[in-house]
Amino acid sequence: MENDFLEGKTQSAWNRRQFLKLGIAGLGVTGAAIAYQTLKPQKSIPARIPNLASIDPAEANNNPMALLRDFDYGTVKSEKGRNIREFRIVASNSTIKLNSAVDFNTWTFNNRVPGPTLRATQGDRIRVVFLNQGGHSHSMHFHGVHPAEADGVRPIRHGNAAIYEFDAEPFGVHLYHCHTDPVTRHIGKGLYGMLIIDPPKPRPPADEMVLIMAGYDTNDDNKNEFYAFNGQPNYYRAHPISIYQNQLVRLYVLNMIEFDVAATFHLHANFFQVYRTGRTLTPSEDSDVITMGTTERHILEFAYKYPGKYMFHPHQDAIAQAGCMGLFDVISL
């Protein structure tokens, strides 16, 4: 029953979606990109993304490399002349390995932390069908513009469902999280995710990825003992993210760290263009570090000039050293 509910959310779907979005069938990306380049002007060149085929679909929910470039576009339906994007979300429980000795019981949307990155285009109608199988009351509260009845602050009890429906506006980088009290605990257990609303005219092709910073309070002292990008502490330090030299990378970055007032995001050996809250089509500034309060989020764009491995992390070393640390591995073409 629950599998039926989640139909279309398998990991094979994420790969297919990602590549369909890029207009490329299959994984020979570099070859396809070069062939395409001779036919089309510069701006139409698809993003070059290193081969992702080695991720086991069965393990994808526990694999931050799979979550990184996974965008859920929902099921598109046409009703009364409108585009409806329907998303199905189930709250349940799981565990995550914070290090070799510590397992942490998580509360999850679609059995993953962070929850799925929901994606729509401004003007679509978003319909989220939410089923709570989590054992506690939960809800889904979205950032963005919507009526009070779609605001998701009413707790939905275990075994019950709710539908949140609203217009996708404004374009930008948004988020959703459980808004059941105590909210800090429900977010800290893993009930959060990103909502991307694309502008009507799409942004230029890029290697797009999602990085969500979060903390784990493992001993209920209202402080975080661990931190992570996309769920697992130090994952991208142990498994650097491959990107191509001179390829535009578009990061959707969100700070979901509770208890700490703010976290910065710092990129080594480079500068990024900042699109605050993803609300503009031209950057407002460039920097190599940006400060983000809780739930603050931005689009950051850059390309690496030189091959090699480069760190990214909050510049509060205590947060970085407790797991919020990653590497880009820039591959020469």
Ligand SMILES: [Cu+2]
């Ligand atoms: Cu909750």
